[in-house]
Amino acid sequence: MLEMAIASGKGGVGKSTVSAIIAITLARRRKVIVVDADADAPNMHLILGLGEEWEWEQPYSESMVARIVTEKCIKCGECRAVCPYKAIYVDEEGNYVVNPVICEGCETCSLVCPVKGAIVREETLSGMLRMTRTRYGFPLISARLEPGRPNSGKLVTEEKTKAKEMADDDTVIVVDSAAGIGCQVVSSLAGANMAILVAEPTPASFNALKRVHKLTKHFMQPAAVVINKWDMNPDIAAEIEVYARENNLDMLGKVPFDDSIPKSMAMMVPVTEAFPDSPASKALLEVARRVEAILDEWSSWFMRFRPKKPEPYRPIIIKPEGF
Amino acid sequence: MRIAFATEENRGLNSVVSSRFGRARYFIIVDYEGGEVKSYRVEVNPGSEARSGAGIKAVQKLINEGVNVAVAGSFGPNAMTALGEMGIRHVGMSGITVEEALNRLKNQL
Incomplete structure (x- = not known):
């Protein structure tokens, strides 16, 4: 079993789109389970063209x-x-x-x-946990929170536990994390074997990328980077590439800005199916193929991109209770 | 030497070590002396029920139990910091039973 978490720090930069295309591509040759770990704004089922029909739903x-x-x-x-x-x-x-x-x-x-x-x-x-099977051959585990109910690392853990119950030794679990670097994102990354960090070339997203990278270093996870809409600002995209190189992050690819992505989302069909010849589709498929190659050569990739030393931490002091 | 193994199941020394520390369901707490298991007990990890701050609650539990070494697949940022501050050693290991983990550990204790 291998678990990969897709994170970005900043929201709306393309985590779910990248996750979906990676999952669809991997599922051709492997057993895949997708976990939508953003219960505040679950959207993976919408990107994959599923409605609100679930094989099971259970209150949480x-x-x-x-x-x-x-x-x-x-x-x-x-x-x-x-x-x-x-x-x-x-x-x-x-x-x-x-x-x-x-x-x-x-x-x-x-x-x-x-x-x-x-x-x-x-x-x-608090919300509902639910599961459905996609027409790409992999199940999707998702959660939906009631308005005002706090998202939590516990809910993400419940989702990942469900995924592990369904998984075999050779299953790949793709965890589409929420935005931020809080509890739920820590929970999405905890126990994952690798992380894929998605960024767009804006100062906000670059900054968020560095913050979420701290978390993957903490977990000593090898990580790779995808730059989405890179041609919106080639200068910052180049800076992100330099950051990736200097910090031993694997550069998986750059996806150009392409309105086929929002159009495909409106159609609720993954972009690689709706507009297979669009520049974004080609770039995303290339990213997905790179991920396949990583899995094929897992040990050497892992050794190469694993952080050499963990992120330093700030002190927290707890005393024994009753003293 | 008191060692806590994070696990998802309550099957004593046959429980598999969990990939994560803070939100693991149980701690199998083993008293280990002279290369032998003297005794062990199973404790529910209060972190598994926590909405947030699971790592800190888990470490608090281990402190209260007088544990010297914690074993799990991965440790979150808060858990790691708290373990470090309290001088509890953490060892990364998962997917094997507590017994197997003890065998691998015994030369390092």
Whole structure:
């Protein structure tokens, strides 16, 4: 089993498009599973031309919110007065009610409530985990969060665990990470054997690339770079290439700006199918072939591009509890 | 010497070492002396249930358990820092059972 994570730091630079084309290409010769690890804005199913039909969907809950037990509530209003999030309101019948969307589960209300058991803490629906099979022969594992529910490394871990349950020894798991370098991205990269970093030639994306590269160095992961829309700003694209060379990142390819990509997304057909002869399709397929070549020569590639030393870290001090 | 192995399963020394530390489901905590397993116990990793900050919660658990060495496939940035600060050694190993990992480790302890 080999796990590759596609990350970029900055959003909207083409992670999902690159992931999709890599997965479709690899799936011709290998067993592939794709994980869409961006539960805030899941889009892999849309890029792959799938609707909202899932083979299975299961509720996912991890947030705790307060609920007021109406029968026990004496309507003193203490909870409403102290709630830092103003999540408690009085409904038309005069009952105190917690709005679960606003509640953060901080328990301030239950601390001040004079009646035992009138405010309980319970799990609320965070979102859905789901799986479907694509017509490219690989399954897609995805998640969807309810509005306002926080994304988390735990949810990404659940998705990756589902993928591993379905995987064989020779399966390639492609994890399309969310933007940023936070908890969910750490979770997307953790345990991955390699990373593919996507950047576009803008100062914002270049900066984000360096930040996410710190994470892959931390994990001692070999990483490769794809520059998307490189011809929008050839100067910065060249700077990114220099950065990649100087930092031992494998340069997988440069994809030109090409309106066949947004057009294909509107059509919900992967660009390599909708416009196979477009410059972007050709460049993306070349990137995917390079990834195939990496897998074919895995050990030598791994040895060559593995970071020589891990990213230095800043100190965190934890003391034993109870001391 | 007390060694914690991150695992996804609770099968004692036959559990496979997990590819990740902070969000592994269990820690198999082994007391190892003179090349022998004196005893072991299985603890749920509080990091596996954490929405965020899993690495820190996992390290806190190991500190409370008095662990000297942590074994997993990979360690996140926070976990690594905290382990380093607390002087808990981390060893990268996964996909083999706790028993096999102990065999590979024994010459390095």
